[in-house]
Every structure is written in C-alpha cells, then in structure tokens.
Amino acid sequence: MSRQDEKPPRKPAGIRLADHRTALVKLERRLFLRSSLSVGALSLLAGCDLQDNDQVDKVLWAMSRWNDRVQAALFRGDKLAPTYAASQITNPFPFNAFYDEADAPDIDITDWRLEVSGLVRDKKPWTAERLRALPQVAQITRHICIEGWSAIGQWSGVPLKLFLQAVGADMSAKYVGFKCADRYYSSLDMPTALHPQTILALDFGKEPLPTPYGFPLKVRVPTKLGFKNPKHVIALHVSNENPGGYWEDQGYNWFSGV
C-alpha cells in the first residue's frame, strides 16, 4: 500500500540526519536488494515455458489440466456460437498454419480418403463424394485464434454428429482425434464433437475449401479456438485415450473452448 510522505510539518529539535545515516543506508540497501530479487525472480520464472519439465512447468501443466476440467463443465451442448450475416464475412480471410501458405499440401482429390478407425462399427474409408451425399449444413461463425485475432467465415459440410452416427461410432467414448495431410493432428472431447455446429467442412463460402483453408476437409468447431479446427484431414478416430494435438502436446491448453 502506498503512502505519500512529506517532511514533518514541524521539525522537533534534537534530531540530526547524521544520527540516522547508518539506518537509512541499511534500509536503502535492503530495498535495493528486495527489488532486484523480485525482478530476478520473475525473470527466472520467465524461463518456465512448458518445455523443460522443471517444477514450475509441472505446476503449469497441472493447472492446464484443471482448466480442461473447468471448461468441460462450462461447456453446454445446446449453447450455439453466434452466427453472422454474409455481409460481415472477413475478406480476405487470414491464412494461418505452422508453415507458410505456399507450403500448404496439394491434395489430389481422386486419391484422397477419410480413414475412420477406433471405436466405430464401419471402418470403410470415405471419399469426398460420399461425404457430400450426406446432409449438409452451413454456418457463418467467428474463428477465434489463440493469438487474439478473429475473423468471420462461412463453412458448410456434414455435422460431425451425423457422421459419427453414420459410421456407428461409440458415442460414449471420450475423444475424437483427427490426423492431417500436413502432419498436423488435433482432438475433441465427445460433447464438443456432438455439438450441432461442429462440422466436417467441405466448402468455404460457396466453393470447395481452397488449399490454404484446408482442402478437401476441415473440421470446423466454432466453440473452440482456431487451432482445434484441423485442416487437410485424412483420418478420424474415436478413442478413450486422449489423442492430444500438434500444439496441445507442446503446451497449448487442450480443451481451448471459447
């Protein structure tokens, strides 16, 4: 708590600065030491970045797992992400990945299949054509990046819940994991996977997904941060083991709901 100070209104007789110089110098040293210690302590902590498994990192990871549980409790399956008018769509929509736009994978649609594995009845791979034969839904929603920027886009495709029903997935399983053509991977909790706005997106705007936005298949999850929306998806698996994710395994919070 701060105090403003001022010379005493009256200076009582008999007190000389010289008598107190030692005490003042000591106090000054103590203060200097204290402030250098606290700045030093925080800069030591600045090295704790979830990468080297020291004690502080263990606490940070534990807190992140606690935050997963809190967010799962906050999540409501019937709470829809806000939707927007076509006029509010962000143009151009930003490109974002762990590589440059030019390095986005070129995928030949004739070779592409969506592999399905894990706790599902039907493991037959899916072509884009078969996916398009399933009922489609469209949404104009806000993509929120963990970096803090956000952009509004339009996606359409198959509700993931419907797809999971179609392959006879065990809906009581905990996780749905995704693998991508660009080595990216991510995963969702089952309640989020079953959310009505979680879709296997095939179109961006009115066109098939362009390469930078995840051709031919992107998981669009408006209730999660952007990095939980994997692009160029080639495999889906249902599991009770947390499949983690490219960023999640490095330290981004796994649940990352919005």
Add this chain to the structure above:
Amino acid sequence: MRKSILLHPLAVRIAHWLNAFAIGCMLMSGWAIYNASPIFGFRFPAWATLGGWLGGAIAWHFAAMWLLAANGLFYLLYGVLSGHFRRRFLPLHARDVMADARQALRMQLPHRPGIYNAVQKLLYWAVIALGMLAVLSGLAIWKPVQLESLSNLFGGFDFARKVHFSAMAGIAAFVLVHLLLVVLVPKTLLPMVTGRGRSTEHAENTP
C-alpha cells in the same frame, strides 16, 4: 519507548503479497499474449514478458488468473465483512479529494501512518474497480461463446480485448505510481511485511 501500531492486518498483508505476485504474472504473461497479435501499433519488449512463447504465456495467464481471482475474492469479502474498507477507504468526499490532490501536487501532503488521504482512498477504490473490470473483460475474451451475454456487454470479442487492455493499462499505471511512492517513502514498505509501524513521524534507532 516508541509507539508501535498495527498498520496492516495479517489478512491484508497476505492478500497484498499474493496479489503482487499474481498481478506481476498476469501483466507480464498478458503482454506476451498481446504481442502475438497486437491491437495497437506497438509490442511489449520481450524482456518484460513471461512464458517464453505464446503457449507458455497463456499457461501462465490461465494459471495465475485463479490465484488473482481467488485472492481478490478473499480480499473483497474480508474488506466488506471486517469493515476494513469502511474504516480505511471511507468516508470519501469529492471536496477532500480536490483539496488533498492540490496538497499532494505541491508535495505538502503529510503522511500519517495508518490513515489514507482522500486521493489514496479514491485510487484504491479505482484499482479495485479496474481489477474487477479486468477479470470480467478477461472472462468475456476467454469464453465469448459460453458467456456470450458477458461478451456482448463488453461490445463483443474484439472490443472486449480493448476493454481488457485498458483495464490492464489502468492497473499498470496504479502499480507504477504505487512503486514510485514506496521508493519515495521507503518506510511504508516494512509495515506491509510486519504489519506494524510507528505512529510517530521519526525513526529511532532500536537499542
């Protein structure tokens, strides 16, 4: 014999130092998060940030937020229920603030241990309000879908970021002035650790 009085109750001292640590973590990790996508035309210097990279900074921010919120709640409950706020931060009148501010600017405001002047009272209320604004706007950014109405209250996700930044700037300005005053009046520091201070203005060497 010197007269020693209780300046800061134990609860306030504990809350103060936990808050100092939490605010330090929140500011520095928050600056690192801001740097990932600045909303204004500048970035915070890397040496002032905490976490090393965006994932580390967010882990710090979302860990320290629990300490900040729990400790803040404890402090608010203590302040209201024990009468601490009423005794220390009230009464507060605009004319006293004006008078004390004028005196303070002329460096003529006397320091009375254990008693806050009107400017201090106002600033403590203000920083408590800024703290609550920071927590609420932070929740609006963290959960713009699940807490949609809160997010709307702050003008939506993008505007809530600016509100959160402004609350941070206000708190940072308070901390700056707060630390500056401790440097100017160092004898205020020790009582925040021991709780006790002298009621008289002048130091005596302990025998």
